[in-house]
Amino acid sequence: MDFEPKILGFLCNWCSYAGADLAGVSRMQYPPNIRVIRVMCSGRIDPQFIFEALRVGADGVIVLGCHLGDCHYLEGNYEAEKKFDMVKRFLKLINFDNRVRLDWVSASEGARYAQVITEFTDHIKALGPSPIGGDNPDKKILNNLKAIEDAASGDRMRALVGRERKITEQENVYGEQVDLEKFNKVFDSAIVEEYQRHRILVSLEEDTKSIKSLAAELEIDPSVVLEHIVCLKSRGQIDFGEFMGITPMFFKM
Amino acid sequence: MSEKKDKDVRVGVFVCSCGSNIGGLIDVKEVAEYAKSLPNVVFTQDNLYTCSETGLAQIKKGVTEHNLNRVVVASCTPRTHEPLFRETIKDVGLNEYLFQFVNIRDQCTWVHMKYPHEALEKAKEVIRMGVAKVSKLEALENIVVDATPTAMVIGGGVSGITSALSLANQGFETHLVEKDAQLGGKLNVLNKLFPTGQDASELLESLKERVKNNSNLTVYTSAKVTNIEGFVGNYEVEVQQNGKTTNLKIGVIVVAVGASLLTPTGKFGYDGKKRITQYELEEKLKNNDVKANNIVMIQCVGARNDERKYCSNVCCMSALKNALLIKEKNPDANITILFRDLYTPGTLYEEYYRRAREAGVIFLSYKLEKEPIVEENTIKVYNEYIGEEISVPYDLLVLSTPLIANDGNKELAQMLKVPLEENKFFLEAHVKLRPMDFATDGVFICGAAKWPVDITESITQGYAAAGRASTIISHDTIEVEGATSFLPDYNRDLCTGCEVCINVCPYKAISKNEDDEIVITQVLCKGCGVCGATCTNHAIIIRHFTDEQILSEIYAFGGS
Numbered sequence A: 001m002d003f004e005p006k007i008l009g010f011l012c013n014w015c016s017y018a019g020a021d022l023a024g025v026s027r028m029q030y031p032p033n034i035r036v037i038r039v040m041c042s043g044r045i046d047p048q049f050i051f052e053a054l055r056v057g058a059d060g061v062i063v064l065g066c067h068l069g070d071c072h073y074l075e076g077n078y079e080a081e082k083k084f085d086m087v088k089r090f091l092k093l094i095n096f097d098n099r100v101r102l103d104w105v106s107a108s109e110g111a112r113y114a115q116v117i118t119e120f121t122d123h124i125k126a127l128g129p130s131p132i133g134g135d136n137p138d139k140k141i142l143n144n145l146k147a148i149e150d151a152a153s154g155d156r157m158r159a160l161v162g163r164e165r166k167i168t169e170q171e172n173v174y175g176e177q178v179d180l181e182k183f184n185k186v187f188d189s190a191i192v193e194e195y196q197r198h199r200i201l202v203s204l205e206e207d208t209k210s211i212k213s214l215a216a217e218l219e220i221d222p223s224v225v226l227e228h229i230v231c232l233k234s235r236g237q238i239d240f241g242e243f244m245g246i247t248p249m250f251f252k253m
Numbered sequence B: 001m002s003e004k005k006d007k008d009v010r011v012g013v014f015v016c017s018c019g020s021n022i023g024g025l026i027d028v029k030e031v032a033e034y035a036k037s038l039p040n041v042v043f044t045q046d047n048l049y050t051c052s053e054t055g056l057a058q059i060k061k062g063v064t065e066h067n068l069n070r071v072v073v074a075s076c077t078p079r080t081h082e083p084l085f086r087e088t089i090k091d092v093g094l095n096e097y098l099f100q101f102v103n104i105r106d107q108c109t110w111v112h113m114k115y116p117h118e119a120l121e122k123a124k125e126v127i128r129m130g131v132a133k134v135s136k137l138e139a140l141e142n143i144v145v146d147a148t149p150t151a152m153v154i155g156g157g158v159s160g161i162t163s164a165l166s167l168a169n170q171g172f173e174t175h176l177v178e179k180d181a182q183l184g185g186k187l188n189v190l191n192k193l194f195p196t197g198q199d200a201s202e203l204l205e206s207l208k209e210r211v212k213n214n215s216n217l218t219v220y221t222s223a224k225v226t227n228i229e230g231f232v233g234n235y236e237v238e239v240q241q242n243g244k245t246t247n248l249k250i251g252v253i254v255v256a257v258g259a260s261l262l263t264p265t266g267k268f269g270y271d272g273k274k275r276i277t278q279y280e281l282e283e284k285l286k287n288n289d290v291k292a293n294n295i296v297m298i299q300c301v302g303a304r305n306d307e308r309k310y311c312s313n314v315c316c317m318s319a320l321k322n323a324l325l326i327k328e329k330n331p332d333a334n335i336t337i338l339f340r341d342l343y344t345p346g347t348l349y350e351e352y353y354r355r356a357r358e359a360g361v362i363f364l365s366y367k368l369e370k371e372p373i374v375e376e377n378t379i380k381v382y383n384e385y386i387g388e389e390i391s392v393p394y395d396l397l398v399l400s401t402p403l404i405a406n407d408g409n410k411e412l413a414q415m416l417k418v419p420l421e422e423n424k425f426f427l428e429a430h431v432k433l434r435p436m437d438f439a440t441d442g443v444f445i446c447g448a449a450k451w452p453v454d455i456t457e458s459i460t461q462g463y464a465a466a467g468r469a470s471t472i473i474s475h476d477t478i479e480v481e482g483a484t485s486f487l488p489d490y491n492r493d494l495c496t497g498c499e500v501c502i503n504v505c506p507y508k509a510i511s512k513n514e515d516d517e518i519v520i521t522q523v524l525c526k527g528c529g530v531c532g533a534t535c536t537n538h539a540i541i542i543r544h545f546t547d548e549q550i551l552s553e554i555y556a557f558g559g560s
């Protein structure tokens, strides 16, 4: 049997959902794989929703909002774009970024809605089933996705993405505007750091572990693991318990 | 996420057949039967038309007989029918927010006609998601606020005056703010008006007369709105006039600031004397000061090009009108109109074109890529029909320039929290559904502030905006949606005071109080949910679209 992907769509009420209705009124046909969750604005889409959808087995997730400049709430879709961009950067780390898409469909674009959904469905079909969907999810990827979700939900990343537009488009508290390139650098290194740190946390959920075993398991250089461990400890997220010989064993708080 | 039932939640699911729109493709009985197996569902029913009298009665009966406290309707779309079903459950004592719409027609049977089996499965799944969400929904109260029965119209051109007069005549205390020393806007510039041929000054005088005699209307000339706070029914507006500040309590605001004239500096040798704009020609005509015998007009100067993509709407008609006026006085005048496209919609306007041709006005088309070349006394224009350049002598050159957005639009838009479109004109809430409204409640728009329009249209829109505005202030109170952003007390200690929510809120609904605590002003919030998705510590809750509610839909999508 052909692979029939499970696709979840988040549609904003004012444009995309209306566009989807118009596709119906005009009897435009598109593949029946998509399930829709209606939100008032694409800006409501918390990165967490997209990660959770993937974790429960979505083969693809699409977020649709009004065209830029047309958001019913003025700028919600600009915020959505920033958050989605972060989601993509995170998902790239586990090669999942091509399973998610952000696009704009206006209330008058019924045909475009049908086209976007058809294209996305075909795209996901070509990609094949999600390795974490179905009955036998790949444990390792699932853990990494959990680490990503936790990392993106932490206040460091949320503060960065929440301030991004202000910092890069207006100015920061010191009255200066940070250029995008500089911001992206900071952002990307934060993504990698937080991802690794949360992988450590996810791994420590199973058992207490030493730096060496964490390094081997997560395929990160031990000295880098040590740096993360120091940071996580100072955040009060981990601590070390007993020693195995002279090796400290860490556990998650 | 689990099969376990939420305590005391009793869901009823009503599946609509919509005649054969849904039932023709999928078996609604089977869908209803499936819904019965879902957690918390205690009653299901399929209806031929759930929105009919009978259908609504069945919902009411279901709620009372089975003690339902949550209702799901699976049918068409919430965008048209949610209000009806909400009203229905309200009638039998349920809170209107304890309702969830599931779309199995517009986004299911209508779009998967070749896949009845898949459509059936999809219907079941989206109902499963809807039931999961409704189980988590909470009762909400709409917020009721007092409305001050006063109106402000910003901009005293023909549209603004019309709107203000209409509001004042309905008995509302109305304040009209004009930046210039006198009322009238473009009516002060124009000579005669199409399609009536009436003198602009005559219309203006009669409007001024009516303004003067209206005791409900207060006019502020040479004045500027400098600050706007508050929300629908309760705006606090600061007006500066000759160094004097007036603070007014205003219920509704109409934006009627009009548009500006473009001076085509550096274009086609414009000098304001021999080469003038169409508006300067109006002035000359008014003063009986057109001596020239060879007149050339160039249309679309600075419009419909890369810089300004739009058509200014009024210039074709102005050119035709003025050409005819000149011809009336001086039938021997040679008038040539160089145009790219001529727009004269409707019978009245097309008549002008016909008459102009009859009067001997010459029309020559040109292309944007090959603009006319203006020399001292002749104009060279390439005509593609004969494939040659034509020389036209002139002693008066008239340039039809577009109306452009006012410089001050941005400042005013920010004060009102309303959007501008790409050309910096004001952008209405919806071009067809809410053409006179802004998305911000209690603020309305009319006239050329939105788009270049002629006098007739300005007047029509002035009345329309007044009509829309009065629907609000004709009531003592206003009800606003209860589905807003919310920082519950039990989440207070999660809030770190980082202020990111303040930055992202488009309505300035979030602020800090004297104790440095985050405060969300419910009436200002429109419920977009951006702050909830942004809050760095997940402290803010978006009512009716909470994390928990949306996640429950996601988990139901996943199959659990």
Ligand code: FES
Pocket (backbone or CB within 6 Å): A012, A013, A014, A015, A016, A040, A041, A042, A043, A064, A065, A066, A071, A072, A073, A076, A077
């Ligand atoms: S309302 Fe559609 S994106 Fe904001």
